Amino acid sequence: MDFLELKYVTGAFAAFLVVILCYVLIVDARGRKLRKELERVRKMVGSDKRE
Amino acid sequence: MQQQLLKFALAGIALAMFSWVLYLIAYVLPAEANVAAYQIIYFHVPSFFTCFTGFFVGLVASGMYLATGNFKYDSFAAGVNEVALVFATSGLALGMIWGRYAWGIWWTWGDARLVTMLLCWLLYAGYLVLRRSVEEPSTRARLSAVISIIGCVDVGIVYKSIDWFRTQHPSAVLEFRGGGGMGPGMEYPLLISWIGMLCLGVLLAMVRMKQGETSIEIDSLRREANSF
């Protein structure tokens, strides 16, 4: 395999990993946002119950 | 605890499978085949296999939601469709990289599969956009289920029609057809890679589903607090 071809093949695998990594980052960011929102809503409902 | 163990196991299997395929590419498989940089196919095709598996499972889950009204199915469908879209993206990206190297072009409109995949991607991206723009959970679940069902049906029709289109206007570009250029001893890495990708997909779906549960909990709490 000449060097250019090797570059492309590894580049392709790297691209695959990059796509998955981007998705993981997006999911992680969303998870953080959801946890914050959950805390906020729990506090809101909790404070309602205390009445 | 069990879930954590399962996630680690899936990650481990995926890692093992990918390493195995890379090893095979580097040392075992022949360096040349009918198409240049053909090794890319070992990630390109399994990516699409995983993607279609995901869309089909999403279709079934959507149907189950419409039949039972249980929100767990809707959550499941959303997660699976989303992960499937990720694998569609990676499949398309790999295909474009491969096309650039082997045929000199990033894209062509003449091949049935490329255009179908692009449309499929657009359909399910629309599905995700729809989910983001509807706040109310049961409306969202209902509409997503409908899109998921029509989408899956439409993808089949789109593929067939573009295939007929291609036979009418043949293009000399992508002559490589699945299995056409590969000898019998070179197909098993596809299976290995697919197993790895499936494990990775299930892992991602599990993570996504956990978020779906959190989302449902937030929704129900908000309903309690009447903040819709």
Next chain:
Amino acid sequence: MYFTGVLTIAAKDLRAEWRTREAINASLAFMLVILVLFSFAFDPGNPEINIPALAAGLLWMAYSFAAALALNRSFARELQNDCLDALIAAPIPASALYLGKVLANFVLLLAMEILSLFIFSLLYNVKVATHIWELLLVIVLGTWAMAIMGTLFSALTVNLRLRELMLPIMTYPFLVPALMAAILLTDALLHGEPFGPKNTLWLKLLAGFDIIFTSLAVLLIDTVLVG
């Protein structure tokens, strides 16, 4: 009984549209603007650009864009004063409501398209009269596909904030097989070939698309509108 409901809804929509002429004017104007704008997209004096080869595609693109404009209003007009709720509560099945609206949209779109067809043939020097009946058949089938999918997605997106954006984004990918068949058939017809063995495949695809998606839409409309 069922068809009386369908026709009543269709007549109501058409009457409302004819009296105010909002959608008709907007879509027609938009169609004309597109046809004119296309002429700026390429240099008519350039001998290399084969306009007759592009004509069919241009025509159907103009039809699709104008249709998106008209179809948006289909269910959106019912949002005021809770008219949509009233219609859903009416003693006709949801599919009758849906088919009535499809019929109304279909008639509206067809009228605009036929008018535009003649303007198009004038502006681009394309002969449409040679196989006019086959051409009309293709336009009818293609417009039915647009009406079915467009009305379904109009119902689906009626309550969304970004309604006008979501409708085209979601409808066009679904319409691709029908549009492709319509464009190919129109292309052949405008070049003077009648329906031959090469084209019947596309005709079957177009008709098949219409049948499959009409059935699917009628089955699913209950879920979309009511739940």
